Amino acid sequence: MVDSKFAIEMQRVGLQLGNQNFQFDCRLPTGAVIAVTGASGAGKSTFLNLLAGFDTALKGRILIAGKDVTEVYPAQRPVSLVFQDNNLFAHLDIFTNIGLGINPSLKLTTANCRTISSSLEKVGLAGFERRMPGTLSGGERQRVAFARALVRNRPVLLLDEPFAALDPGLRNGMAALLLDMHRETGNTVVVVSHDPDEVKRIADFGLFLEDGRIVVAAPIDEFLGRADHPGLTQFLRS
Numbered sequence: 001m002v003d004s005k006f007a008i009e010m011q012r013v014g015l016q017l018g019n020q021n022f023q024f025d026c027r028l029p030t031g032a033v034i035a036v037t038g039a040s041g042a043g044k045s046t047f048l049n050l051l052a053g054f055d056t057a058l059k060g061r062i063l064i065a066g067k068d069v070t071e072v073y074p075a076q077r078p079v080s081l082v083f084q085d086n087n088l089f090a091h092l093d094i095f096t097n098i099g100l101g102i103n104p105s106l107k108l109t110t111a112n113c114r115t116i117s118s119s120l121e122k123v124g125l126a127g128f129e130r131r132m133p134g135t136l137s138g139g140e141r142q143r144v145a146f147a148r149a150l151v152r153n154r155p156v157l158l159l160d161e162p163f164a165a166l167d168p169g170l171r172n173g174m175a176a177l178l179l180d181m182h183r184e185t186g187n188t189v190v191v192v193s194h195d196p197d198e199v200k201r202i203a204d205f206g207l208f209l210e211d212g213r214i215v216v217a218a219p220i221d222e223f224l225g226r227a228d229h230p231g232l233t234q235f236l237r238s
């Protein structure tokens, strides 16, 4: 049965990469900002890759927005992605890069074209349609990646350390933009973060991963108050 309270369910999801074994079990609330934390190598990117479909579960089931996506190709999953290097095509202008988020074959209607321009306005880049990615700053390129996620309009947004490459001032601005987008769309946001301050500022729900497993999963107040897990305590103090 589909339970709309949960945007994401992982049921005994198992995977082996090299020597590392992963086992994920979780139910994550719809409409929340969910922070994925843990030490380097704990499995945060693998967790996100399983949701995006870039890694395939060897066993178990993954449900997103109530739909079993375990066997579904990445492009067909109800997710949009913003990764650290923002994955823009360098030889295509900003309009085309965002258009690919709507239709990979770039058959765009007039309404689609308006949506692209309005997404650029929302991220503070009105008029940037014909600029090439190489002429933009790192922060501007990241804004384009957000605009592309906006036009895809999927129920779940996955972000892998989206602000790590930005300087601290820009990082706060982008986090605020993420929250604005989240409030406007009501989507569920899953964001990998190494930064405890960022987690405190933006998350409603926290996950702490260790050795390929989720060892703490809790609403943010409980997550921040947990004193029974040395790894989490160390992360929150870092």
Ligand SMILES: Nc1ncnc2c1ncn2[C@@H]1O[C@H](COP(=O)(O)OP(=O)(O)OP(=O)(O)O)[C@@H](O)[C@H]1O
Residues within 6 Å of the ligand: 017, 018, 019, 020, 038, 039, 040, 041, 042, 043, 044, 045, 046, 047
């Ligand atoms: N394709 C792969 N082949 C072999 N080992 C892998 C592969 N992908 C990931 N691993 C290993 O699995 C573990 C978890 O990797 P993952 O990238 O998910 O960690 P992470 O928590 O995102 O780390 P970081 O914070 O450093 O990015 C690491 O030990 C990594 O070396």
